[in-house]
Amino acid sequence: MTLERARELIAIQVDMGGGYNRNSxxxxxxxxxxxxxxxxxxxxxxxxxxxxxxxxxVGQSIQT
Known part of the structure; x- marks a missing residue:
């Protein structure tokens, strides 16, 4: 995934702002x-x- 695509998808999730969006x-x-x-x-x-x-x-390890 490119950083630009990640930005697009994260922006959508941030706009919604719920708990499920945090997981996304x-x-x-x-x-x-x-x-x-x-x-x-x-x-x-x-x-x-x-x-x-x-x-x-920042610096937090992100694991799913």
């Missing part, structure tokens, strides 16, 4: 981690403010 974001970040590493995950967490919205922290 975690799955997407797991995919980002596989292809782009922790730096890609951290970039998405920071870019979308996922720490405030879903409690995901």
């Amino acid at each position: 974001v975690r799955v997407l970040l797991s995919e980002v981690n596989r292809e782009h590493g922790q730096s890609g995950v951290d970039q998405m967490i920071t870019e979308f403010g996922l720490d405030e919205k879903f409690g995901l922290q």
Whole structure:
């Protein structure tokens, strides 16, 4: 998955903002981690403010 596609999908989930959407974001970040590493995950967490919205922290290992 490209980072651009991940951005598109994460943006949709953030807009909805529910508990199930948090799980969806975690799955997407797991995919980002596989292809782009922790730096890609951290970039998405920071870019979308996922720490405030879903409690995901920069440097946090994302596993599904």
